[in-house]
Amino acid sequence: MIPLSDADKPKFVASRRAVDFVEDGMRVGLGTGSTAAWMVRCLGRRVREEGLKIAGVPTSTRTAELARKVGIAVVTLEDAGWLDLTIDGADEFDRDLTLIKGGGGAHLQEKIVATASDRMIVIADPAKDVARLGAFPxxxxxxxxxxxxxxxxxxxxxxxxxxxxxxxxxxxxxxxxxxxxxxxxxxxxxxxxxxxxxxxxxxxxxxxxxxxxxLFMDICDTVVVGHADGTVRLIGRAGKEETGRIDLADAESLIADL
Ligand SMILES: O=C[C@H](O)[C@H](O)[C@H](O)COP(=O)(O)O
CATH class of the missing domain: 3.30.70.260 (ACT domain)
Known part of the structure; x- marks a missing residue:
């Protein structure tokens, strides 16, 4: 078994916590990027092991391929009409939960999907948390x-x-x-x-x-920040915060999907 890399730990922790917000019957926007890929794997496991029934709307061809591979039913935004929730990564987020996205070039579809959702949750590692946006191009x-x-x-x-x-x-x-x-x-x-x-x-x-x-403004509702030691911080609008812990051993069965 390949161990979870230090770079992947925060991504797994944030993703594992964020997929708890997905409920049976939901239409879910699936983000793009290395963090969102962990979220797709975590969600796929819930589909396979718990029989969770969801329709996933991917924001890129890369995400569509991974979602299908892990067992998520993939539909288009046109088919879904409207989404209950979107979970996606970000390149930077600030105190107002304004984001920079598009490091992987997927921000157009990501913005369309996120704004067609009742709620957007961003998953991130602590390096994405900035006092002021703009260091990331x-x-x-x-x-x-x-x-x-x-x-x-x-x-x-x-x-x-x-x-x-x-x-x-x-x-x-x-x-x-x-x-x-x-x-x-x-x-x-x-x-x-x-x-x-x-x-x-x-x-x-x-x-x-x-x-x-x-730039994503007034779109993100919650940021879930994962840390390499398993701690997780949820930041809501108006600075509302909550903390928790995720078991890193829980990632083991997902490593085979890498
Ligand atoms: O176009 C890509 C997306 O906006 C990504 O969500 C963003 O670049 C973050 O990617 P990563 O999770 O790989 O840092």
Whole structure:
């Protein structure tokens, strides 16, 4: 048996706690990324071992593949209509539960799915908890047509925004531009600090060629932070907090899914 790596421990702990919120009959949005992958495995185990009946709406082709592999019934958002809950990772979250997402380029589908849900729970490790957003580059999905013009307009906008850095770089996958599931490109905005996230998000989405930015405001209801020692912290709106503990040995049967 391969031991759970130190990097995976907080992801497993947060995921294991978050799937307790899933109830029989729910339509559940399934996030994307390394943390969300643990959540999908934890949820798959509940489906297999407890007979939990859920419909999962994945936010990427990667997540769809994993969900099917672990036994979750996968449906489209169109089929589900509306969702009870979405559980997803994040690249950063602040005190207002505003998020930066899209490190894996999935933030467009993730935002559509999360906003079509009654509730969004974010699962994270302690490194994602920031006093101010912006150290993580902000992903912005753009249409490939005329993307250089869009990049110029984004940089022109940044010149008037409350941020420290102002470069927007095209995300690459080797020698070619990275493509999202929709076939679009991603500009990563190196801002260092985002002083007014709402202002920035609204202005970015006004630029022709911008499809969606990775700032999630007023969408997340609860953040579940997992720690490597098994402790878990739930942060709700208005700073409401709760702590708990997850047994790390509980991850063993999931390691085979890796
Ligand atoms: O596009 C990717 C998503 O927004 C991820 O949820 C985010 O990047 C966090 O990923 P991870 O859990 O791998 O740090």
């Amino acid at each position: 902000l992903p912005v999905e753009v249409i490939p047509f005329g993307w250089q013009a869009t990049q110029k307009l984004v940089q022109r906008l940044l010149a008037g925004m409350d941020v420290d850095g102002r470069t927007a770089t095209l995300r690459m996958a080797g020698d070619t531009p990275f493509r999202t599931d929709e076939g679009n490109y991603v500009l990563d905005l190196h801002l260092g600090r985002i002083g007014a996230p709402r202002d920035l998000a609204l202005h970015l989405n006004q630029i022709a060629g911008v499809v969606e930015n990775g």
